[in-house]
Amino acid sequence: MTTATATTDERALKELQREHGQALLAFLLGLTHGDRQRAEDLAQETLVRAWLHPEAFDSAYDSMRPWLFTVARRLAIDARRSRLSRPTEVGDELLAVAADPADATESADAALDVRAAVRDLSPEHRAVLVRLYFHGLTVNEAAAELGIPAGTVKSRSYYALRQLGHRLPGYRPSRRTGVARSRAAAPQ
Numbered sequence: 337m338t339t340a341t342a343t344t345d346e347r348a349l350k351e352l353q354r355e356h357g358q359a360l361l362a363f364l365l366g367l368t369h370g371d372r373q374r375a376e377d378l379a380q381e382t383l384v385r386a387w388l389h390p391e392a393f394d395s396a397y398d399s400m401r402p403w404l405f406t407v408a409r410r411l412a413i414d415a416r417r418s419r420l421s422r423p424t425e426v427g428d429e430l431l432a433v434a435a436d437p438a439d440a441t442e443s444a445d446a447a448l449d450v451r452a453a454v455r456d457l458s459p460e461h462r463a464v465l466v467r468l469y470f471h472g473l474t475v476n477e478a479a480a481e482l483g484i485p486a487g488t489v490k491s492r493s494y495y496a497l498r499q500l501g502h503r504l505p506g507y508r509p510s511r512r513t514g515v516a517r518s519r520a521a522a523p524q
Contacts, residue, residue: 349387356401357383363405367412378415382408453503461496464489 360382364375385407386392392403454462467478468489475493479486 348390348393349383352386352393352400352404353383356404359401360404360408364408364412367409374415378408378411381411385411449504450500453500456503457496457499461492461499464492465496468493 357379361375361379364378364382365372368374368378382404386400386404392400397403454465457465463482464478467473467481468475473481475486475489479489482489
């Protein structure tokens, strides 16, 4: 690349940024749901792509904006796919409130809370949960042992878990499975 070409490319790139930079950033802010840092990174990458492809400047179109927006949209899609393919990162605020697994006091305190909440359930709901979750029986085995239909076992376990979710801070039943889980582990 000669010095004259580099200067021309630099001038053309500055003009491109001046003319389309604000609109490109606004477009990317919409695609990134208002994440300014990510939008700025994508805008910069879009301009780098323009610099790497000088043939785009020689197109028959009056404006580079459609080309820039297409490149920016594709970069945003690729970035999102890349982010979704990685495991979710745990932030410092979640780690600050998470219980230390080595701390026996926390687990003992949680066990006492669970026992108290289970004790407050009706005898029918408690009997179902004890057989399913503490004894490890299947729904059919619990139904046979309790002398009730399997559908009743499912219904009682569902409502019992919902009641536990309301009584235990930090826990709620899963919508799909009915199994209680920590809010920290639940998808937001």
